Amino acid sequence: MTDAVRSGRAHLMSKDPDVSATPDSPRGGAEMRVDLSNEGFTEPPQYWRMALASIGDAVIATDSAGVVTFVNPVAELLCGVPLSDSAGRPLREIFHIVNEKTRLPVESPVDQVLATGLTVALANQTVLIAPNGRETVIDDSAAPIVGKDGQVSGVVLVFRDVSEKRRAAEMNERLAAIVESSDDIIASKTLDGILTSWNRGAERILGYTAAEVVGKHVSILVPPEHMEDVDAILNRIRRGEKVDHFQTKRRRKDGTVIDVSLTISPIRNEEGEIIGASKVGRDITAEKNARDERDHLLEAAQMARADAEAANRLKDDFLATLSHELRTPLNAMLGWARILSTGPVGPEDLQEGLAAIDRNAKFQAQIVDDLLDISRVITGNLRLDVQRVNLLDVIAAALTTVMPAANTKGVQVKKVLDPLAGQVSGDPARLQQIVWNLLANAVKFTPKGGRVQVLLERVNSHIELSVSDSGIGIKPEFLPHVFDRFRQADPSTTRRHGGLGLGLAIVKQLTELHGGTVRAKSPGEGQGSTFVVSLPIAIVHQDAPSPNKVGQREHDEFKFDYSATPLSGVKVLVVDDEADARQIIRRVLIECGADVALAGSVEEGMKFIDSFRPDIMVSDVGMPDQDGYDLIRRVRARFAAKTLPAVALTAFARSEDRRRALLAGFQTHVSKPVEPAELVAVVASLVERTGTR
Amino acid sequence: LNDSKSRTDERLPGLRILVVDDSKDTARMMHLLLKLQGHEVKLAFAGREAIELVESFRPDVVLLDLRLPDMSGADVIQELRKRQEFATTAFVAVSGFDSDQIPPIFDGHFVKPVDHEALNQFLSRLASKQRLGIAGQGFTQPQ
Numbered sequence: 001m002t003d004a005v006r007s008g009r010a011h012l013m014s015k016d017p018d019v020s021a022t023p024d025s026p027r028g029g030a031e032m033r034v035d036l037s038n039e040g041f042t043e044p045p046q047y048w049r050m051a052l053a054s055i056g057d058a059v060i061a062t063d064s065a066g067v068v069t070f071v072n073p074v075a076e077l078l079c080g081v082p083l084s085d086s087a088g089r090p091l092r093e094i095f096h097i098v099n100e101k102t103r104l105p106v107e108s109p110v111d112q113v114l115a116t117g118l119t120v121a122l123a124n125q126t127v128l129i130a131p132n133g134r135e136t137v138i139d140d141s142a143a144p145i146v147g148k149d150g151q152v153s154g155v156v157l158v159f160r161d162v163s164e165k166r167r168a169a170e171m172n173e174r175l176a177a178i179v180e181s182s183d184d185i186i187a188s189k190t191l192d193g194i195l196t197s198w199n200r201g202a203e204r205i206l207g208y209t210a211a212e213v214v215g216k217h218v219s220i221l222v223p224p225e226h227m228e229d230v231d232a233i234l235n236r237i238r239r240g241e242k243v244d245h246f247q248t249k250r251r252r253k254d255g256t257v258i259d260v261s262l263t264i265s266p267i268r269n270e271e272g273e274i275i276g277a278s279k280v281g282r283d284i285t286a287e288k289n290a291r292d293e294r295d296h297l298l299e300a301a302q303m304a305r306a307d308a309e310a311a312n313r314l315k316d317d318f319l320a321t322l323s324h325e326l327r328t329p330l331n332a333m334l335g336w337a338r339i340l341s342t343g344p345v346g347p348e349d350l351q352e353g354l355a356a357i358d359r360n361a362k363f364q365a366q367i368v369d370d371l372l373d374i375s376r377v378i379t380g381n382l383r384l385d386v387q388r389v390n391l392l393d394v395i396a397a398a399l400t401t402v403m404p405a406a407n408t409k410g411v412q413v414k415k416v417l418d419p420l421a422g423q424v425s426g427d428p429a430r431l432q433q434i435v436w437n438l439l440a441n442a443v444k445f446t447p448k449g450g451r452v453q454v455l456l457e458r459v460n461s462h463i464e465l466s467v468s469d470s471g472i473g474i475k476p477e478f479l480p481h482v483f484d485r486f487r488q489a490d491p492s493t494t495r496r497h498g499g500l501g502l503g504l505a506i507v508k509q510l511t512e513l514h515g516g517t518v519r520a521k522s523p524g525e526g527q528g529s530t531f532v533v534s535l536p537i538a539i540v541h542q543d544a545p546s547p548n549k550v551g552q553r554e555h556d557e558f559k560f561d562y563s564a565t566p567l568s569g570v571k572v573l574v575v576d577d578e579a580d581a582r583q584i585i586r587r588v589l590i591e592c593g594a595d596v597a598l599a600g601s602v603e604e605g606m607k608f609i610d611s612f613r614p615d616i617m618v619s620d621v622g623m624p625d626q627d628g629y630d631l632i633r634r635v636r637a638r639f640a641a642k643t644l645p646a647v648a649l650t651a652f653a654r655s656e657d658r659r660r661a662l663l664a665g666f667q668t669h670v671s672k673p674v675e676p677a678e679l680v681a682v683v684a685s686l687v688e689r690t691g692t693r
Numbered sequence: 694l695n696d697s698k699s700r701t702d703e704r705l706p707g708l709r710i711l712v713v714d715d716s717k718d719t720a721r722m723m724h725l726l727l728k729l730q731g732h733e734v735k736l737a738f739a740g741r742e743a744i745e746l747v748e749s750f751r752p753d754v755v756l757l758d759l760r761l762p763d764m765s766g767a768d769v770i771q772e773l774r775k776r777q778e779f780a781t782t783a784f785v786a787v788s789g790f791d792s793d794q795i796p797p798i799f800d801g802h803f804v805k806p807v808d809h810e811a812l813n814q815f816l817s818r819l820a821s822k823q824r825l826g827i828a829g830q831g832f833t834q835p836q
Contacts, residue, residue, distance in 0.1 A: 320790060320791065320794060323789060323790070323791065324788065324789030324790050324805075325789065326789070327789035327804065327805040327806060328716060328719065328789045328805055329718075330805065330806045331719055331787075331789070331805035331806040331807055332716060332718040332719045332722055333806075334806045334807075335719070335722035335723065335726060335806070335807065335809070336718070336722050338726065338809060339722060339725050339726055339729070342729060345725075349725060352721065353722075356718035356721070356722065359718060360718055
């Protein structure tokens with residue numbers, strides 16, 4: 001402000017003191033036409049001079065020729081031309097204006113008024129340039145001064161510096177643009193939670209447009225379980241606190257719930273009173289998912305580590321147990337050797353000592369054998385010497401080994417053996433190892449006076465060997481681990497039962513090598529256990545000794561003369577639900593020159609009949625769902641026995657089964673286990689007889 | 694107690710030793726060997742049996758395995774230590790485990806196979822202390 005303004009000095013240079021105007025605002029230009037005939041204008045010129053000098057707007061008056069007659073202090077300041085230089089000069093000399101954008105000179109509003117006689121209000125794109133180069137953005141307007149005669153006697157030009165306003169407006173625009181272009185949610189709400197603003201980021205992230213949510217309560221965005229958070233946050237805002245990076249969930253318009261991080265701050269009015277809250281939020285769903293994923297991976301890694309540590313502990317426990325198990329018999333042997341070498345002992349002690357050394361050496365050898373077996377199983381180097389085996393012999397041998405221990409302990413062992421259920425294919429020594437391990441375990445874990453039972457029976461196409469005891473049983477939580485190697489229910493050094501923890505692992509591996517399964521059952525601790533080994537029934541008789549090979553042990557799987565090809569070119573369809581059985585028959589038939597198709601079910605068999613067009617069919621009778629009888633009925637509905645002869649292959653060797661098979665449509669019946677020679681002979685004779693070749 | 698003490702005093706280095714091991718071969722062997730050394734030996738094959746025998750036999754030292762069919766060796770000691778009259782009895786583990794796996798309640802440990810020279814030395818030392826009446830408490834690790 002200049003001294004002129006501050007002192008209230010005004011310089012009215014109007015030649016006609018009666019002429020004046022009341023420009024209340026530059027924008028009010030349309031109302032500025034002054035009618036000096038108005039009754040109200042009776043004040044002396046001095047009054048107007050003072051008034052014009054003290055207002056905040058710049059005022060310049062000219063005569064009808066555009067020559068300056070009056071300049072107020074604000075105008076003097078903005079134009080940058082001293083009052084003394086202004087009077088009597090044409091307006092255009094002191095009032096240089098250009099278009100803000102184009103920088104081209106703008107026609108003076110005074111000239112326009114003089115030309116048109118009408119009030120002019122300029123758009124606020126005008127820049128006033130002072131002689132010293134200082135620029136001021138102005139809003140301006142000009143109004144004609146109309147004399148009593150109705151003639152335009154001059155012009156009043158009113159303008160004001162709007163630079164500040166412009167800057168503020170620009171700043172607001174810029175801030176608004178930032179808010180709008182932000183990817184984050186930027187919104188505001190009242191202290192009651194009513195949304196008052198909503199940017200494009202909020203629209204994008206939450207799916208609602210501003211129109212849909214402004215004026216509504218924020219709860220439309222909040223999943224019910226997070227409503228309490230909203231109240232808590234509003235309470236903090238009321239106390240003037242800021243909530244930083246609060247992680248919560250919000251519900252989108254489409255109902256999906258996303259993770260957001262919110263920063264909520266109080267909004268104050270000019271008096272500093274809190275009137276609402278602003279919130280800036282970010283969608284952190286992806287981030288959170290990534291973090292969850294990372295946590296999950298970390299957890300998995302920790303679990304893997306825990307597993308590895310558990311495996312390590314298992315190994316340590318095992319090594320401790322192993323050393324114990326090896327040292328115990330060693331101790332007995334060395335001690336007795338010492339006694340026997342100290343000097344003459346009585347015959348009884350000598351006897352006892354030698355027996356003890358023998359027993360413990362064998363016991364230790366057993367440990368070494370078990371270790372080697374497990375090692376062979378782990379490395380895949382265990383080979384079975386497969387023969388036809390009668391399990392009754394195997395069980396008898398195992399019992400012979402176990403009985404002394406059972407008798408000593410006072411454990412009763414009972415056998416329930418089906419004499420017809422004994423035939424399996426397998427390695428007799430390994431099968432004996434299975435049975436022995438189960439029996440020895442049963443005796444070991446059964447207290448004095450308890451019972452052990454071994455049961456052998458045929459169950460469908462399997463032979464099941466069960467060993468049950470009335471012993472200590474198995475805790476349900478340990479049941480899944482009984483067959484794990486090195487695993488013992490009680491690995492501590494103070495447990496009551498010795499052993500390496502390998503026996504059942506060996507049983508499982510050996511059973512599986514025989515194509516069987518083993519399972520453990522126990523109602524719980526102290527309630528006994530049952531172990532069931534299920535082995536596939538032998539499908540063909542193996543090791544059938546030929547007269548010239550008597551006494552000669554050979555390990556060939558089948559003792560059958562494969563050199564002849566009696567079935568050369570015969571197409572045989574084999575139907576059996578058991579893969580092993582199919583493969584064995586296939587091998588026998590292929591060796592004899594037959595062309596073989598294998599089907600695992602009646603349906604599959606029917607398909608092969610059309611696609612493979614067999615000369616003869618060999619079918620198992622007992623199959624799940626549809627059995628061999630169903631199959632032959634369907635076959636006979638389409639093909640006569642002459643066209644497609646059929647052999648029933650079944651474990652049911654009773655005469656009524658034979659009759660039933662023949663009645664159903666089979667031409668002959670071969671019982672399992674099948675002699676390869678018999679099967680080949682039967683197939684060959686049927687094909688010959690029916691002439692299907 | 695005084696009875697047994699006076700007797701061991703007369704017949705050095707004889708100690709009253711109870712061997713507890715469920716392996717009969719081991720127990721019988723220890724019995725014979727210790728008897729040959731002049732000790733008075735009794736055998737037990739289970740924990741409960743051992744506790745009962747201790748009552749009547751009043752051994753100077755109990756050599757026992759960690760694992761017994763009915764209870765652990767440590768449980769046997771725990772039960773006996775509750776009673777004043779067995780406060781000076783030495784309980785020594787004889788087991789196939791390493792020393793770091795022996796519960797601290799044992800007064801000492803011999804790992805199988807037992808080094809009989811070391812066992813004899815240990816028993817002689819024990820007998821000497823016994824004579825001086827300082828066995829039991831303050832007992833030192835034999836190995």
